[in-house]
Amino acid sequence: MYPRLFEIPLLPLTIGTFGPMMVLGFLAALFLMRRLSRRANLDPVIMTSAALYSLIAGVVGARVFFVAHHFDQFRGNLLGIVATWRGGLEFLGGVIVATGLLLLYLRYHKLPVRRYLDIIVIGLMMGLAFGRIGCFLNGDCFGKPTSLPWGVRFPYGSFVYINQINPDPKRNRAVPHLHLPQAEFLSFYDEQGKWYPKPLEDLTEMQRHEVTRGRYRCLAVHPSQLYSSANALLLCFILYLFWRKSLSRADSDNAPKKLTRPGSITALMLILYGFTRFLLERIRDDNPYEIGSLTISQILGVVMIISGIALLVLLPYMKSDAPAGTEIA
Numbered sequence: 158m159y160p161r162l163f164e165i166p167l168l169p170l171t172i173g174t175f176g177p178m179m180v181l182g183f184l185a186a187l188f189l190m191r192r193l194s195r196r197a198n199l200d201p202v203i204m205t206s207a208a209l210y211s212l213i214a215g216v217v218g219a220r221v222f223f224v225a226h227h228f229d230q231f232r233g234n235l236l237g238i239v240a241t242w243r244g245g246l247e248f249l250g251g252v253i254v255a256t257g258l259l260l261l262y263l264r265y266h267k268l269p270v271r272r273y274l275d276i277i278v279i280g281l282m283m284g285l286a287f288g289r290i291g292c293f294l295n296g297d298c299f300g301k302p303t304s305l306p307w308g309v310r311f312p313y314g315s316f317v318y319i320n321q322i323n324p325d326p327k328r329n330r331a332v333p334h335l336h337l338p339q340a341e342f343l344s345f346y347d348e349q350g351k352w353y354p355k356p357l358e359d360l361t362e363m364q365r366h367e368v369t370r371g372r373y374r375c376l377a378v379h380p381s382q383l384y385s386s387a388n389a390l391l392l393c394f395i396l397y398l399f400w401r402k403s404l405s406r407a408d409s410d411n412a413p414k415k416l417t418r419p420g421s422i423t424a425l426m427l428i429l430y431g432f433t434r435f436l437l438e439r440i441r442d443d444n445p446y447e448i449g450s451l452t453i454s455q456i457l458g459v460v461m462i463i464s465g466i467a468l469l470v471l472l473p474y475m476k477s478d479a480p481a482g483t484e485i486a
Contacts, residue, residue, distance in 0.1 A: 178291030183212055186284035193276045193397075197404055199269075207262055207273065208280070214258040215251035222250025222453075248285060249434070249457045271420035271475075275400055278426040282393035286386045293382035300379025301442040302334055308377030313357055313368040318375045320442065323351050327445035337373050379440045388433050395429065396422050418472045427465030431458040 187208050191201040223246055259277065263270045292298040299317045302308075311317035321334040341364065342354040357365060367373045403417040416425060435458035438444065444452040 174294040175291040178287050178294065179216075182284035182287030182291075183208070185287060186280035189283050190276050190280035193279065193400070194273075197272060197276065199272060199276070203266065203268060204273065204276065207259060207277065210262055211255040211259055211277070215255035216246065217251075218254025219246035219248060219251030221254075222247035246288075247454070248288070249454055249461075252281070253457075269419065271423065275403070275419060275422035278423050279393055279396045279400060282389045282396060282426070282430075286389040286393065289382045289386035289389060293380065293386070297443065298382050298385070298441065299443055300381035300384075300440050302376040303379045303440075304377070305379070307380065309380045310375045310377050313375065314354065315375070316443075317378060319351070319353060321376055322354065325445075328442070329446060329450065334376055335373065337368075342368075342373075378442065381437060381441045384440070385437055388437065392426065392429050392433070396426055399425060416469075419477070420468060420472050420475070424465040424468035424472070427461040427468065431461030431465065434458040434461075 187205065190204050190208060194201045194204040259274070260270065263273055289298070296311055296315045296317060299311070299320070302321070318335075322337040324331055324333050337354060339352060342360075344353050344355045344359075346352050354368075357368070360368065399416055400422045403419075403421060416422075435455045438452050438455045438458070441452075444454060447453045447456060
């Protein structure tokens, strides 16, 4: 965990790691999308504009979804709602809002929507891979406790630690994972009854030992953020392979087959990401349950799978997008 990148003296202003990782992810995605758009004879300038609008809409949507599901954290600190550079974004919320804006933008300019979307979803997975590393460095989007050898222990006072020392009724957990004595370590309760421990510097030497290397240290958890990053990279590669195949068939004499029509890469992304996100949510320990033991991300994951399958079925009956070139550099 490395939530702070550096501090600017005199202001004072702390630059976290989450924001720069988001920027790196966006730049990597933009570079990839512009490169692929050239190969498909699509306008890279339009792609850049679409990506910029999507970034803004995506961040707003992701933050709105996060705040809606974790509003208790912002009571009495409404200005914290806009502090996206500190982390706290729900990816699927951003996808929903950004997709809506993208469709409007592409339709307004009378562009081949499905051809642009097929490239954008590939870049989206690339950007997500960087963003999830930012989540890991920030300590959010964390996993459940595990005994696996690659489990990660986050520091005392981190989001993970606070979660582990408190029960979590929203996840049907009546007792905490880690029983830290409140009599010795209590600093304060928030309005929801969640308690927070004293700062590390206020502890005695013996207490510091107990919470950093002793019986009260943070339990090892699944590095779910890194799982998600690796998953995004893998999906980016898979989608690219199918996109390349679809591009090579664009001028073929044979009729387009499944997963080669414009829009099929978008459908494939919806299915694959929806499925893998549903599974990854099973090892996360942060999102509240909405229906039974399902989180909102799992519910949206199911919606994505159904939408992707429906899109694949409907593609043969849709009007063709404007033709694109087939040259592959």
